[in-house]
Amino acid sequence: MLINELSKKTGISTHTIRFYEKSGLIEGKQDVSVKSNNYFHYDEVTIEKLEFISDAKSVGFTIKEIGQIIDAWYNKKYTKKQKNEILDEKLISLEQKMKEIKEMKKQLLQFKEDVLKDRC
Template identity: 50%
Template sequence: MKLISQLSREANIPIGTIRFYEKSGLISGTTKQGVTSNNYVYYDDEVTEKLRFIKMAKAVGFTLAEIRQVIDAWYQKELTKASKMEVLNLKLEQIDTKIGELKAMKKQIARCKYNIENGLSQ
């Protein structure tokens, strides 16, 4: 069990972000039973793993809403291998669509730049 400062260092995530994830229901800690002199919240290793999952999922384009939909089921082993693959395949399709949109935007910007450089547009 670790305190939020230890968790922050271990997961390399700011304390404020961890608190936000906790308020959002993505993670949760526990208090020690019978201790009333402080409000310390303790986090177990599963929380560390969830934070790493959240960080990885955000890095590849998952939104927090999407992460919220799957994180508990993913960690409670409720999702089958096929279900996990379906979630990931859907995200890959969304990324491919976004790449196509970005390529089209890049082409349009390059065309505008060319026109400006060659006096074809005011």
């Protein structure tokens, strides 16, 4: 599929898709047999990747980090060991985020308590 279809299927703008491609997160293929244009073609895996990118951005991963994870999954150049290391590292950072969120929740509940008891 071409970029417009990809955009419609994922809800991500063509501009942003191109930005992600430039950033190395996704990759389209040009059909060398067609000489009249240099249109990029995208497959179903690219849809998967873009959906993953959206989710990963939501939890606060940077483009760079998302690139590492995608490489750990889709890239052939890493060994199993390297892939596992990258994924474990990201899992640890998720645990850390979770901990921080729980602490912030406590803090906000304390603030609510303070408001209730006129301590502020």
